[in-house]
Structures are given as C-alpha cells and as structure tokens.
Amino acid sequence: MGGVSDFRTSVAFRSAERWLNEKRFPDDIDAILSRSNGSPNQSNLRDFLPGRVKRWALDEGPIPVFLANDARAGAAVALINKVLERSVFYAVPGLGRAVAPRAGLVVSLGTAAGSSKRPHEICIGNVSGLTDETGWDEDTVDEQGHFQRPLCVRIDSSAGHQATFDQVVHEFGHALGLGDHFPGFAEPDGAPAVDYAFWAALVRLYQLSPGDEYAA
C-alpha cells in the first residue's frame, strides 16, 4: 500500500520523529525564519512580501495538493501533516497537472529546473509557477496567505535523475514558505536536505500569522 513508514530510514522521517519526541525549538529559531522566510536572498521568495511572514492560510480548509500518484509526495504531505499536528494538506491522488486546479499545490514529475546561477548542478527539485519552470509568481498567494493560483512542486529531472524522499520533503518546505537554506535545511552543501531544525522552523512558521512583520 505504501505510506510514510516506507521511508522510515530516511533522515526526514527520523528527524521528524525526534521533533515529535522533543519539540525543542533552537534558540535562534526566529532569526532563522526572519532570514529564510522574511528576507531571503537566494530563493524565489526574495521579492515576495519582503520582511513579512509568508505562510499560507488554513482558515478556509487545508491546501489541496495534487500528488501525481507519487509515493514520495504522498508520504511527504502525510509526514508534514503529522508534524504540524493539523491537516495542512488535502491530498488529491493522481492526475497532477491534467487537472489544472484553480489554486493549491501541483506535483510535477520530471520537470525540475535549476537556477541559471548554478547551471552545472543537476536539479532534482524546485518550486515554481505552472508555466514558468523556475520563477515564483508574486501573486500566487495574497497577503493573508490565500492561494490565488497553483504552485508547482517539481521533482526529478527530465534526464531521469530521481529525488530522494528527503529532497521531496525539502521541496514541500519551500512550497510552504521556507526560502533560503539554513543548517538543517540543506546547509552547508552536502548536509541532509532536511533535518531537525527544518521541522522546528516549519512548526514555528505555522504558529506565526500570515503578513506579520518580522522584527528588524
């Protein structure tokens, strides 16, 4: 049948378990979020609501996510729901891009596209609009965090390079508002794609209110 437990040996799964056991925020968690989410330099979120909390509203229900029948994506959204202890996602099995939803997340397989700044790297994941493979449409969500159009979670390269489960969870972290990398979120190069501080940052981000200003 498949499920989260298929990935129980991954760093993502084990660090999520550790978070759920300990629930201890790193001391600098708000500074981490202010840089990664509030004022990122490297990511697609750079020009999007600068200095403000970019997280998506859940008051009108969970975010629809079209999973393209991918076991990694299905397990990733289940693990994120478990860690955030709420239904962040409403999973729609199968279909993917063919649905062309009005809003929400769409998993697209084999279309990951890297940034022009690092053309030498094989890209196995990124988040972008449905039509622009690398850019993030600035009107994807409004200031209150409601989706206005779909956001595409692209995993695996067109040349057949496959993303690991950790890397798929990582891309969903970007799709939920984490921008620049930090220790625990693929920094430094070669570190796990997600680790304990990733879960702490995601939980903290979804305790904040969309549109709030970060302290300078």
Ligand SMILES: [Zn+2]
């Ligand atoms: Zn990343």
